[in-house]
Amino acid sequence: MENYIYQDRIHAGAVLAGILKEKDIADGVIMAIPRGGVVTAAQVAEELRLPLDIIIPRKIGAPFNPEVAIGAVTQDGTVLLTENKQLLQFTGKGAISDFIKQEIKEIKRRMQEYRGNTEYPEYTGKTVIIVDDGIATGFTTRAAIMSIKKIFKPHKTILAVPVAPAEVIDMLSTEVDEVVCPLVPEPFYAVGQFYANFDQVTDEEVKQIIRH
The missing domain is CATH 3.40.50.2020 (Rossmann fold)
Structure with missing residues (x-):
């Protein structure tokens, strides 16, 4: 049905x-x-x-599986992170910071392309x-x-x-x-x-x- x-x-x-x-x-x-x-x-x-x-907005994917969201970010730098502290610790602050920068760059590229x-x-x-x-x-x-x-x-x-x-x-x-x-x-x-x-x-x- x-x-x-x-x-x-x-x-x-x-x-x-x-x-x-x-x-x-x-x-x-x-x-x-x-x-x-x-x-x-x-x-x-x-x-x-x-x-x-x-x-x-862009999902920040976990390094072991990009489909698992550890956070989300928007073009102005607004960041929302998961409440799963184990997942954040496993990923590491340095990696999370790098992922955020990558996603903001991709967002700006898409904004330019679309608009x-x-x-x-x-x-x-x-x-x-x-x-x-x-x-x-x-x-x-x-x-x-x-x-x-x-x-x-x-x-x-x-x-x-x-x-x-x-x-x-x-x-x-x-x-x-x-x-x-x-x-x-x-x-x-x-x-x-x-x-x-x-x-x-x-x-x-x-x-x-x-x-x-």
Whole structure:
């Protein structure tokens, strides 16, 4: 039995836009998390007629297994580390520092590639709506939220995602003013299980959307 609910990322964006239309966000800016989140966010921005931009959090992978997150970082140097002290000790402060520098360099490269520059317009005091195509653990999302608060000092922060597990929504709801998440399934295994089409989004697609 199929258990997806969204046709694709564009459909998910339309669902989010339908909910966000009811809110007072005329001063808003849509802040997408690449890559998949850009497709979803672009639909939201188009329907709400709001500017679209990106924030790029990057996972800091453990040296023995890059899929195991020991932290997350954003372009302004905001760093969020795991609470697993054994994992941090095993990795070592020097290695963690090196990984952070590497990821910040990669973030800036991607910002340049996707946007054409690394400087943001004046978003201070606006309502920032953070959009992704779904959340699994919330680690990089949390780093993005922390960074947005620091960089833009927004009037209000809204996290809008099509699907996420309940415990992640509970955690992130303490970091933002409001969460919009139409689907909070139980059990939750992966974001892609709730999409009929969840093809990988390319760098070129992101670039075309952001520079459109």
